[in-house]
Amino acid sequence: MTENVFIVDDELQDLRIDKYLSLLMEDSSRSFLQKLIKDQKVLVNNSPIKSSYKVQAGDVINLTIPEPITANIEPEKMDLDIIYEDEDVLIVNKPKDLVVHPAPGHYSGTLVNGLMEHCKEHLSNINGVLRPGIVHRIDKDTTGALIVCKNDYSHNFIAEQLKVHSITRKYIALVYGTFEESDGTVNKPIGRSKADRKKMAITPDGKEAITHYRVLASNDKFSYIECQLETGRTHQIRVHMSSINHPLVGDDVYSNRPCPYKLQGQTLHAKTIGFIHPSTKEYVEFEAPIPEYFNHLLEINGLVSQ
DSSP, X not given: OEEEEEEOOGGGTTSBHXXXXXXXXXXXXHHHHHHHXXXXXXXXXXXXOXXXXXXXXTOEEEEEEOOOOOOOOOOOOOOOOEEEEOSSEEEEEXXXXXOSSOBTTBOSSSHHHHHHHHHXXXXXXXXXXXXXXXXXXXXXXXXXXXXXXXXXXXXXXXXHHHHTTOSEEEEEEEEESOOSSSEEEEEXXXXXXXXXXXXXXXXXXXXXXXEEEEEEEEOSSEEEEEEEESSOOTTHHXXXXXXXXXXXXXXXXXOOSOOSSOOSSOOEEEEEEEEEOTTTOSEEEEEOOOOHHHHHXXXXXXXXXX
16 A cells, blocks of 8 residues: 655646646556545545545645555456457457456456457556456447457547547347337436346436437337437446337346347347547447347348348
8 A cells, every 4th residue: 555645836726636646646547546536545634525626735635545456367268259459449349148347256257358368468457457458348248349448548548538428339229119200319317226226227316318219120019229329327228218118128127028039138239339549530430240149130020131
């Protein structure tokens, strides 16, 4: 554990504390410092504060950097479906039944284990030992395109785009029912369910969540839709579509309708991901092929041409 003490001088007062600390600790990323603040490892005049706090002349700042947590995460040989790769980023097409990153007590068989074998030491470490390279995630049984960052610079660059909602994220889904309109927007805040803490729900005090959708095809039972995320809340598409009475086929968490097919989780695929590239500063876009099971469902329901 490392202890640091700073006293704010006149020249740097009125800066946000995360910006102030990033100037004094050049080897630490702003994201790392913000996490320390959130974990109350940063005290101003012996009191915890938020990242938005503006330092004042004479403030005494105590910063504690905990010892790194050592987790037994080992590289594992894995057949990764890589859509694109360069020195900064890797786009992987994640299959069903694959957890993105390890969690306490579950340190093997995740995408991260496979990435550690494939990328060796070339993964960002901003999110710590459990999530190297991971800047965003998709659910275990959601398939499709995921950005992996191979260094801290690209991680911060992509994370900032996620923060301001400028990354293009288009999903396709098969949902119950037919729509009266050809497109629409669901703008409902999402937070942790008070009835079941393992689920998300539409809650007045939740975080802003916006999903745009358009109908690609439909029959009398199902609709094949494309959803574009403006925000990226946990289970956002699943919660939003359920809230307008169009739950995803196969979703055993947010749908109470009996599924007519033997499926492993929700029929949801992250098809398109687009962003400004960290090095070229040009917009790039990638597509993940639609899984075979998904295409089969579309074909047998007459929602695409066979």
